[in-house]
Amino acid sequence: MTVKTRYFVIVSLLVIVIGLGTGLVAYYVGFPTNAFFSRGGPEELRFLPSSASVIAYADVREVMASELRQRFRRSVASGAQENGQREFQNLTGINIETDIERVIACFDATANGSAGMGAGVVLARGTFDDVKIEALMRQHGASLENYRGKRLITGDRFVPPFPVNNNSNPGNDSTQAPQIAPPQSSEGFSLAFMEPGLVALGSRTLVQHAIDLLVSGGASAATNDDLVSHVRAMEGGNVWAVGRMDVLRARAKLPDIVANQLPPITWFSIRGRIDGGLQALLSAEARDDESANNLRDVIRGFLALAKLQTSSKPEFQRFVQSLELSGTGRTVALSLDVPSQVFDALGAIATPPPSRQPQ
Amino acid sequence: MNNSSLLRSAFRVFDISLGQMLWSRRSVLLGLLVGAPVVLAAAVRLYAAASQLPVINATRLSGPTLFGIIIWWLFVRFIVPVLGVFYGTALIADEVDDKTITYLFTRPVRRASVLIGKYLAYLACVVLLVLPSVVLVYFLVVPIGGRIGESFPSLAADLGMLAVGLAAYGAVFALVGARLKRPLIIGLVFVFGWELAVLSIPGYLKRLSVAYYLQALVPHAMPQDSSISGLLLALQDQPPVSVSLIYLSVIVVLSLWLAGKAVEGREYVLEQ
Numbered sequence: 235m236t237v238k239t240r241y242f243v244i245v246s247l248l249v250i251v252i253g254l255g256t257g258l259v260a261y262y263v264g265f266p267t268n269a270f271f272s273r274g275g276p277e278e279l280r281f282l283p284s285s286a287s288v289i290a291y292a293d294v295r296e297v298m299a300s301e302l303r304q305r306f307r308r309s310v311a312s313g314a315q316e317n318g319q320r321e322f323q324n325l326t327g328i329n330i331e332t333d334i335e336r337v338i339a340c341f342d343a344t345a346n347g348s349a350g351m352g353a354g355v356v357l358a359r360g361t362f363d364d365v366k367i368e369a370l371m372r373q374h375g376a377s378l379e380n381y382r383g384k385r386l387i388t389g390d391r392f393v394p395p396f397p398v399n400n401n402s403n404p405g406n407d408s409t410q411a412p413q414i415a416p417p418q419s420s421e422g423f424s425l426a427f428m429e430p431g432l433v434a435l436g437s438r439t440l441v442q443h444a445i446d447l448l449v450s451g452g453a454s455a456a457t458n459d460d461l462v463s464h465v466r467a468m469e470g471g472n473v474w475a476v477g478r479m480d481v482l483r484a485r486a487k488l489p490d491i492v493a494n495q496l497p498p499i500t501w502f503s504i505r506g507r508i509d510g511g512l513q514a515l516l517s518a519e520a521r522d523d524e525s526a527n528n529l530r531d532v533i534r535g536f537l538a539l540a541k542l543q544t545s546s547k548p549e550f551q552r553f554v555q556s557l558e559l560s561g562t563g564r565t566v567a568l569s570l571d572v573p574s575q576v577f578d579a580l581g582a583i584a585t586p587p588p589s590r591q592p593q
Numbered sequence: 594m595n596n597s598s599l600l601r602s603a604f605r606v607f608d609i610s611l612g613q614m615l616w617s618r619r620s621v622l623l624g625l626l627v628g629a630p631v632v633l634a635a636a637v638r639l640y641a642a643a644s645q646l647p648v649i650n651a652t653r654l655s656g657p658t659l660f661g662i663i664i665w666w667l668f669v670r671f672i673v674p675v676l677g678v679f680y681g682t683a684l685i686a687d688e689v690d691d692k693t694i695t696y697l698f699t700r701p702v703r704r705a706s707v708l709i710g711k712y713l714a715y716l717a718c719v720v721l722l723v724l725p726s727v728v729l730v731y732f733l734v735v736p737i738g739g740r741i742g743e744s745f746p747s748l749a750a751d752l753g754m755l756a757v758g759l760a761a762y763g764a765v766f767a768l769v770g771a772r773l774k775r776p777l778i779i780g781l782v783f784v785f786g787w788e789l790a791v792l793s794i795p796g797y798l799k800r801l802s803v804a805y806y807l808q809a810l811v812p813h814a815m816p817q818d819s820s821i822s823g824l825l826l827a828l829q830d831q832p833p834v835s836v837s838l839i840y841l842s843v844i845v846v847l848s849l850w851l852a853g854k855a856v857e858g859r860e861y862v863l864e865q
Contacts (some may be wrong), residue, residue, distance in 0.1 A: 239612040246721035253728030254749065260742030332644075361643065 275456070275465035278338045278357045281428065281444040282455040287343040287352065287485075288477035289455060289465065294334040294360075296472045301510045305574055328367070334360040335431075340455070341477075343485040345439055352485060355436030355444060357428070364427050371425060381426070381442055382449045388424040388438055464503055471505035471515075479518070497532070498525045512572040519564050526564045533559055533568060550576060599709070602702035606710025607717070614718045619679060623719070626675065627726035630667050634733035641737040656737030657744045663730055664751050668723070669811055673755060674788070674804070676719050677762025678780035682770035684711040686777075689861055698861075705853035712767050712849060719759050724752050747812040754810040761803050761841045764848035771855040803844060809837040 235243075276291060297303055319330050328334065337358045345353035368387060372378065376389035424441040426434045434444045447454050455461055461476065468474040479499040488496075498521040506514040520526035537557055544550040556571035614620070637659065685708060688694035697707045731748050735741055762784075769783075770776040791798040792805060799805040809831045832840070 235608055236612050239615055242615060243717075243721060246725050249725035249728055250752070253725075253732065254752075257731075257741055257745035257748055260740070261745040263742075 275462055275468070276336070276338050278359065278432070279456040279462070279465065280451075280454045281357060281434065281447050282338070282340040282355070283342050283345065283440065283443055284453040284455055284458040284461075285342055285344050286340045286455050286458075286461065287481045288341040288475060289461070290339045290475035291336065291468070291473065292338075293336045293472040294330065295336065297508050298331050300472075300508045302508050302512060302574055302577065306577055328360075328362060333362060334358050336360075340440070342440060343481050345437065345443075353437035353440050355434055355440035357444070358433045358435070359431055360433075361431060362427070362433055367425070367433075376423075376425075382445050384426050384428065384445050384448075386424055386426045386438075386441065386445070388422050464501055467517075468503065468505045471507050473506040473508060474504060476501070476503045480521075497529045498522075499529070511574050511576075513570070514572075515567060515569045517561070517565060517567045520566060521564070523563055526561065526566050529566045530559060530561065533566065550579065552576070599703055599706045602706035603710040603713065605702075606697075606707050607713040608710075610711045610714035611717055614680070614714055619683070622679065623676065623722055626672050627722045630663055630672075631726055631729045631733070633667075634663070634730040638733045638737065655739055656735040657739040657747075659737070660731060660734045660739075660744070661747075663734065664727070665811065668727065668751075668755055669758065669804075669807065672723065673758040673807075674762055674784040676723070676759060677766050678777065678784055680715045680719060681712075681763040681766025682776035682780050684708060684715060684767050684770055685856060686770045694861055704856045708767065708771065708853055708856045709849065712763060712852075715763050715767075716760055719763070720756050723755055723759065727751060727755060750810070750812040754807065754812075757810065757838070757841050758803070758807045761807065761844050761848075764845040764852070765803060768848040768852040768855065771852040771859070803841070806832060806837040806840045806844075810834060 279289070282289065337356055339354065339356045341352060341354045343352040368378070368385070371387050371389070374389070376387045379386050379388065422438050424434075424436070424438040426441050426445055428434050428444065428448055434441045446452065455465075464476045468476060479502050483493060483496060497518070499518045500521055501517075501519040503517045504514060505517075506512060518529065520529055537554075537559060540554050540557070544554045553570070553572050553576045556569075558569045559567070560569065561567040641656075685694070688697060698704055728748070731744075731751075732741070735744050735748075765783075766776065766780050769780055773779055788802045788804045791802050792808075
């Protein structure tokens with residue numbers, strides 16, 4: 235065998251062995267090696283603060299393409315949704331269906347947001363028309379500044395031109411132009427193009443913090459082991475949320491009478507998979523075993539009540555029967571499977587019956 | 594001469610033939626065949642980075658699905674049979690055409706060892722090129738909306754299936770090359786005529802093809818390009834994996850044995 239042939243054989247075998255080895259490790263260890271996930275959760279976690287109270291994720295592309303969403307759009311609110319999307323695109327240059335790949339949102343109850351109520355930031359990954367978005371925001375009164383080499387678009391009194399739900403106002407027509415949301419934060423709304431295809435928008439504090447993390451690194455949600463371990467458990471869902479209930483409750487300043495009634499939950503998580511239907515797993519981590527048992531008893535009671543209530547409604551029976559309570563120790567979990575028929579039934583209920591023609 | 598000397602001689606022939614096969618003009622064809630899916634996969638990956646894959650039948654095309662389609666249409670249906678035909682039929686025929694077979698047959702080794710050595714060289718050559726190509730395609734395409742870990746069992750099954758397919762087609766066409774004149778034409782007719790025809794006809798004729806057993810090993814669902822193919826798929830029966838493996842092993846052993854007998858007994862007349 236010549237040297238050239240030997241090298242060829244070695245290179246070929248290396249490609250096969252490395253490929254199979256990587257696949258084997260991914261298969262057994264379960265580390266996600268797709269483009270969306272790094273070692274534990276979405277890669278955008280490294281731009282979110284380590285003190286995040288709630289993190290939510292949505293694979294917009296998958297959800298938009300899901301059969302459930304298509305059915306929902308056809309049956310429930312096709313006109314309103316399409317108009318809203320078109321106007322959102324006209325205002326921001328972003329087509330929700332095609333431009334946004336995934337979003338990850340974070341709420342930090344400990345951040346200095348408006349009225350001390352915390353702050354939030356959304357990181358959107360996709361294809362964006364930077365020039366159009368920037369021009370549009372400036373048109374609405376936003377100012378441009380340079381923050382650590384990134385263009386930060388901020389408006390102290392600027393309100394993002396996102397459509398708000400008009401359905402709460404019975405007089406509104408869904409075809410009207412979207413209302414401009416009222417100002418919610420005294421510190422203003424900021425937007426920054428973090429890197430190609432990644433936009434951060436939300437509270438100025440957290441957007442600046444995201445840029446800090448991008449430029450110089452540091453402690454982030456990705457380095458918060460407790461958070462990452464909860465996020466890792468969300469793998470497989472195309473929508474999910476993870477949060478610290480104890481932090482939220484402490485910051486919510488609820489009246490004692492209400493706060494004492496709430497179950498002592500430390501962590502909560504919701505993992506959903508939207509495709510032909512909706513499969514979801516709601517989990518809560520109670521403070522101790524006794525609290526978890528109490529919570530399970532409460533849920534069990536609600537489940538029994540729900541089964542009783544839906545015994546005469548076959549369209550909802552399958553959904554109620556799919557509710558399954560599980561969990562051991564401090565963990566309480568409730569899984570559910572909502573078939574598309576349930577959404578069809580809801581759509582039928584939501585659709586007003588045709589008015590009778592006068593005889 | 595006993596079996597150990599047959600294998601020793603075959604290994605010597607394998608050692609010489611592997612380099613000859615790898616660096617021959619025919620390797621350009623091989624390079625194009627195995628390089629095309631990699632280029633295609635890279636293009637798809639770039640496209641997916643900028644946009645999203647199209648929706649087919651209300652379902653967005655995902656990386657694992659696309660990988661299954663590439664395996665079916667490019668590798669199982671085209672690359673593996675074509676490589677088998679071009680290389681398998683040439684194992685002996687090339688030596689006859691080049692008038693170099695005399696040098697091999699005048700050596701103090703059994704003629705069958707020449708065929709077996711060349712067959713092993715063919716197998717090593719194509720396996721070392723096709724399998725890395727599949728691995729590269731897998732890592733380029735599957736992460737588009739899929740997970741590498743989740744799809745890994747299908748990759749392992751694909752690699753095994755392709756190696757078995759290359760062995761089976763190579764053995765069949767080694768027999769064709771050893772016994773018949775104009776083996777290339779006969780091979781092409783077999784692959785693109787006979788096999789395609791019998792696979793679409795209900796009945797037992799499909800059992801006289803390699804593709805029938807090979808397709809049973811493919812871990813991906815067969816892509817349906819039309820309602821007719823969907824109907825054919827519904828009518829199609831597939832043997833169990835174990836049965837397919839047994840039949841393919843029988844095909845390899847029997848074809849090589851018959852090819853060895855043919856080479857041992859046949860008088861090759863070199864045209865002057």
